[in-house]
Amino acid sequence: MIDSKPRFTLLSHWKRLILASGGTVWYRSPINGTDWYLHTSADPAVHLKAAMNLRIVFGLSVLMSFAASGLIAALCLWPTLQSMTATSALTALMLAHAYRFAGLSFLVPGVVSPSLPAKFALPAAYGDFVAALLAVFAILALHVHMPGALLLVWVFNVWGTVDLLFAMINGPRRLAESGPGALGAAFYIPTVLVPALLITHGLIFWLLLRTPVH
Numbered sequence: 138m139i140d141s142k143p144r145f146t147l148l149s150h151w152k153r154l155i156l157a158s159g160g161t162v163w164y165r166s167p168i169n170g171t172d173w174y175l176h177t178s179a180d181p182a183v184h185l186k187a188a189m190n191l192r193i194v195f196g197l198s199v200l201m202s203f204a205a206s207g208l209i210a211a212l213c214l215w216p217t218l219q220s221m222t223a224t225s226a227l228t229a230l231m232l233a234h235a236y237r238f239a240g241l242s243f244l245v246p247g248v249v250s251p252s253l254p255a256k257f258a259l260p261a262a263y264g265d266f267v268a269a270l271l272a273v274f275a276i277l278a279l280h281v282h283m284p285g286a287l288l289l290v291w292v293f294n295v296w297g298t299v300d301l302l303f304a305m306i307n308g309p310r311r312l313a314e315s316g317p318g319a320l321g322a323a324f325y326i327p328t329v330l331v332p333a334l335l336i337t338h339g340l341i342f343w344l345l346l347r348t349p350v351h
Contacts, residue, residue: 240265
């Protein structure tokens with residue numbers, strides 16, 4: 138049940154009413170365009186426990202994604218890549234990165250919580266978008282056998298790897314207060330997609346180191 142005497146804090150910039158009690162959160166729609174309010178539970182231990190549980194779920198999800206992606210890479214991708222030309226293998230691995238524009242969802246209200254820190258959302262979103270553009274340019278350069286195409290692949294792969302590693306380091310620090318729940322529907326990007334993409338970056342580095350740059 139909700140407290141009979143809830144404590145409210147005015148949030149003039151957030152358009153959401155959150156009623157929290159006993160670790161449960163209810164969301165309500167705006168009414169007549171007025172300011173909304175945040176109700177905080179009287180028992181901070183309840184919220185601390187809920188936040189800790191969410192962090193455990195987040196960490197386990199990331200670990201399981203690395204394990205699943207590693208199995209796919211070892212059992213399916215690795216044997217296939219060895220039978221392909223370097224250009225075809227690199228192109229196949231980079232195609233998945235062309236979809237990294239999905240990182241822009243970190244900037245979309247309703248997809249993520251208003252409490253998602255901008256210091257995490259902005260570099261994660263635009264870093265992924267630049268990686269997607271570089272992937273597309275590198276794929277096209279390889280396809281038309283453009284001089285310096287492999288150098289462009291190197292640029293993409295270094296940028297893309299650093300972007301993901303920075304997000305993995307920056308994320309826990311920036312989300313210390315809001316918690317992983319602030320990611321909203323974008324929760325699946327760091328827990329499912331990022332580990333898989335990092336493994337493909339590793340495979341691309343392996344191919345690049347075996348392929349002479351012309």
